Amino acid sequence: MNPAVHGVGTSHFGRRPGTDLVSLAWDAVSDALADAGGGPVDAVWVGTVFAPAGVAQRVLRAMGITGIPVVTVENACASGTTAFAEACEAVRTGRYGRVLALGIEQMSAAFDGAITPERTDPEGATGLALPALYAMAATRYLHDGAVTREQLAAVAVKNHAHALHNPQAQYAGRYTVEEVLASRMIADPLTLLQCCPTSDGAAAAVVAASSGGVREVGVRGIALRSGAPWGRRSPHVWGHDVVRDTAADAYAAAGLHAATDVDVAEVHDAFTIGEIVTTEALGLAAPGEGGKAAGTGVTTLGGTHPVNPSGGLLSRGHPLGATGLAQVAEIVRQLRGDAGGRQVDGARIGLVETMGGGVSALDGNACVVAVLEAP
Amino acid sequence: MTVADPRPRIASGPGGSGVVAGVRCQACAEPVAYAWPACPACGGPIAPAEFGPGGVVWSATVVRIPVAGRTPPYALAYVDLDDGPRVLAHVPGGAAPAVGTRVRLRADAPGGDPQVEVAP
Numbered sequence A: 001m002n003p004a005v006h007g008v009g010t011s012h013f014g015r016r017p018g019t020d021l022v023s024l025a026w027d028a029v030s031d032a033l034a035d036a037g038g039g040p041v042d043a044v045w046v047g048t049v050f051a052p053a054g055v056a057q058r059v060l061r062a063m064g065i066t067g068i069p070v071v072t073v074e075n076a077c078a079s080g081t082t083a084f085a086e087a088c089e090a091v092r093t094g095r096y097g098r099v100l101a102l103g104i105e106q107m108s109a110a111f112d113g114a115i116t117p118e119r120t121d122p123e124g125a126t127g128l129a130l131p132a133l134y135a136m137a138a139t140r141y142l143h144d145g146a147v148t149r150e151q152l153a154a155v156a157v158k159n160h161a162h163a164l165h166n167p168q169a170q171y172a173g174r175y176t177v178e179e180v181l182a183s184r185m186i187a188d189p190l191t192l193l194q195c196c197p198t199s200d201g202a203a204a205a206v207v208a209a210s211s212g213g214v215r216e217v218g219v220r221g222i223a224l225r226s227g228a229p230w231g232r233r234s235p236h237v238w239g240h241d242v243v244r245d246t247a248a249d250a251y252a253a254a255g256l257h258a259a260t261d262v263d264v265a266e267v268h269d270a271f272t273i274g275e276i277v278t279t280e281a282l283g284l285a286a287p288g289e290g291g292k293a294a295g296t297g298v299t300t301l302g303g304t305h306p307v308n309p310s311g312g313l314l315s316r317g318h319p320l321g322a323t324g325l326a327q328v329a330e331i332v333r334q335l336r337g338d339a340g341g342r343q344v345d346g347a348r349i350g351l352v353e354t355m356g357g358g359v360s361a362l363d364g365n366a367c368v369v370a371v372l373e374a375p
Numbered sequence B: 001m002t003v004a005d006p007r008p009r010i011a012s013g014p015g016g017s018g019v020v021a022g023v024r025c026q027a028c029a030e031p032v033a034y035a036w037p038a039c040p041a042c043g044g045p046i047a048p049a050e051f052g053p054g055g056v057v058w059s060a061t062v063v064r065i066p067v068a069g070r071t072p073p074y075a076l077a078y079v080d081l082d083d084g085p086r087v088l089a090h091v092p093g094g095a096a097p098a099v100g101t102r103v104r105l106r107a108d109a110p111g112g113d114p115q116v117e118v119a120p
């Protein structure tokens, strides 16, 4: 059975302390089910990272989704896309007919500011906050002449401007490169506007067999990997190889000949350097050319390879478990031609990539890459 | 709630320096900074091995946001130990050393953190 996305839904993203997670989840699930034409689902996969135990059943019972298989998955920032990948696989193999994939996260209930480094992990216990991990990649890229500070900032300028057209984004704005570089330093060389905000939110997708419907977005290929050991064995910065290898799996599954066949992409830009490394790892930009692609408008709406038209994690927001399904929702809307002021004209092939990490010595905890196709 | 300290164990090395007491894979020679039961690269058998004290900065940064139990700003570096693994270490002084700088592990590991200083 070829899986297709029949419906998507997203809550507004933002800091919503004191809001019941049930209401965030309801915003996403009710929209996704209505978009899919209503009706029951046979199983649910839920992606979340920091939510309390039992959260999936707690939110689903409040909307009458009970008595069916419910599975909660955690794969860091790729938790939502992991739930989506499992839903697609369940449909493809015929295990279930109609599956809900839901991502939920309330970061404001878990942390006062940035994510606390995990103290049971060697590098977390040594004080490696997540911005510092990405800062290490940025420092290395700058040293190697693979990016400039202005190109890093250009990613933030672009994604915050894209989000002006996304009413569900956490925040947006027309910033200049100078303003991005002048914002408060978080971990050298990454400044505040180059880091994703702390976010709450939910996103959902209904997956079922393709039946040729005019609003169904086909899942041409999807792949999931955990990172291999990373260190001096790799010539690349952290987070590159796992994306490259997962993308190769997804492209093969999709029968995609070249990454440049992709018309629109939503990729993991928790920090500006992440989008640059990722566009190179995905093959959307040549090695060492990701920064230039951002700086010259290639990856801007209207450019030849638009990346993160929703505003990305940087501007739409990054409620970890919800992020992957928000990316899926954006690509589905793009491929249906429903993306309004941020529509990529004539988009036929869309790509979703999420990468999550933090476990020492690995090149990321997990990566998911999906290739979706217009109805 | 007590948790086991997961950080690399620092033993004393030559001339008052420190070395990482880790393991090396007996099948693929992968150097590992931690006393794990098997090789993370191939699953092969391991044997104890010491790495350092010398190494080269692969990359570095200064953390300027509040982190639980830490006082910002503080400098961190990924250091490629000579013939050894890449390890995360603190750098005293609050400034990030340049990529490629020769550094040396200190034996004292203040607060349990691996720490490097610019090689004399």
Ligand SMILES: [Zn+2]
Pocket (backbone or CB within 6 Å): B025, B026, B027, B028, B029, B030, B039, B040, B041, B042, B043, B044
């Ligand atoms: Zn080995």
